[in-house]
Amino acid sequence: MIYKHRHQPSELPILGSLHTRMNLSSENKKYYYSLKKGWKGELLFDSFAKELTCDCLILNNLLLSSNNTAFQIDSLIITAETIFIYEVKNFAGDYYYESEKFYNMRGMEILNPLHQLNRTASLLRSMLSKQGFNLPMECKVIFINESFTLYQAPINDTVIYPTQIRKYFHKLNAIPSKSTKRHRLLAEKLLELQLDDFLIKPNMPSYQYVQLQKGISCAKCHSLSVHENGRKCICTICKHEELTESAVVRAAKEFKLLFPNEKMTTGIVHDWCSIVESKRRIKYILYKKFQCRWKDTLALLRMKQYLTNSTPVRLAYIEK
Ligand SMILES: [Zn+2]
Incomplete structure (x- = not known):
């Protein structure tokens, strides 16, 4: 046992x-x-x-x-x-x-x-x-x-x-x-x-957001040679395919792992993933797969507003 x-x-x-x-x-x-x-x-x-x-x-x-x-x-x-x-x-x-x-x-x-x-x-x-x-x-x-x-x-x-x-x-x-x-x-x-x-634990290397290469790493070969194609992310090296939604969730979790004290906002995840063109898509994925930091009616209302008429709002997300 x-x-x-x-x-x-x-x-x-x-x-x-x-x-x-x-x-x-x-x-x-x-x-x-x-x-x-x-x-x-x-x-x-x-x-x-x-x-x-x-x-x-x-x-x-x-x-x-x-x-x-x-x-x-x-x-x-x-x-x-x-x-x-x-x-x-x-x-x-x-x-x-x-x-x-x-x-x-x-x-x-x-x-x-x-x-x-x-x-x-x-x-x-x-x-x-x-x-x-x-x-x-x-x-x-x-x-x-x-x-x-x-x-x-x-x-x-x-x-x-x-x-x-x-x-x-x-x-x-x-x-x-x-x-x-x-x-x-x-x-x-x-x-x-x-x-x-x-x-x-030995000394870990120090790092800052700006010095890290952005993009989504391949789930299979870990390279950053991944590009978006429709609803999928495809690795040009090993040809591995992954749904964009799951790739963004992985990348967002990776961001949180490296920067546990940073707020995970749509803007930052959009920049971090870099290959997903639509910011709106990132927002949708984060909203669906993570939990809004301000889990109140106002946030939900703002989200609805955003999805319907593009009113800019900044929401931060945490893992469910
Ligand atoms: Zn690969």
């Missing part, structure tokens, strides 16, 4: 949108790609975990603190006898292992996930022991990407390689397990001790 669902890191859609609309620094780009890759890997892990039918509690993306040190757990599974903690790595391609270190094929050392996991386990152990929970713990590094190869790989049952994943979950499923009130108390405690995730 999933006790804590996984949520997309909040900075990922922001960075994705900025990546489309401005030139990110190489550092920000690197961070965006690694975040995206990590997120995909975690989703892949979830696709295996959700098949588990044994009586267990699954908690995803935990951010905790022990001895004044923050630590993150990709996934934690509580079974009757054991707490399993997982570090999910979405490395793709070839790597090698030498003298307890991981290297890519260019000879660049990468952070040893086993060390990372040992540190996490010891912090968690200490934290749980203070709370009176002393279940045995098992740690696993899961290399989730099927294109991952590790030369000179250590024979270590803490590491699950791509070809072993199915078998591993199959074995986990076969462990007799019956969760009790005590296990649920443990899960509740872990949720209660969650830290706010802004604590670990």
Whole structure:
């Protein structure tokens, strides 16, 4: 049973949108790609975990603190006898292992996930022991990407390689397990001790409205090469088609994500989308799909007036 669902890191859609609309620094780009890759890997892990039918509690993306040190757990599974903690790595391609270190094929050392996991386990152990929970713990590094190869790989049952994943979950499923009130108390405690995730967020790039490229990004390939054709928006790169209404709603939500404190008015969304010629159409879509900030009779009246005789009014919208 999933006790804590996984949520997309909040900075990922922001960075994705900025990546489309401005030139990110190489550092920000690197961070965006690694975040995206990590997120995909975690989703892949979830696709295996959700098949588990044994009586267990699954908690995803935990951010905790022990001895004044923050630590993150990709996934934690509580079974009757054991707490399993997982570090999910979405490395793709070839790597090698030498003298307890991981290297890519260019000879660049990468952070040893086993060390990372040992540190996490010891912090968690200490934290749980203070709370009176002393279940045995098992740690696993899961290399989730099927294109991952590790030369000179250590024979270590803490590491699950791509070809072993199915078998591993199959074995986990076969462990007799019956969760009790005590296990649920443990899960509740872990949720209660969650830290706010802004604590670990690196500096996000700064941006202003004027510096961002306007337009509607393609829902499929994310390029801004989208043009309006009748009631549809069509991407010139991948030929993906989307109804203008849904494309404008997406773009408006993207605007709100990047500028949460700005008022979402017809004018600004019209400028932001840039490819939709009719301002009236934008107004109609916003009115239909969002909620007027001033949800009063006057606003409705003004809207009717606007639609009938083009009396200019400025309405701001929020998500329904
Ligand atoms: Zn496209």
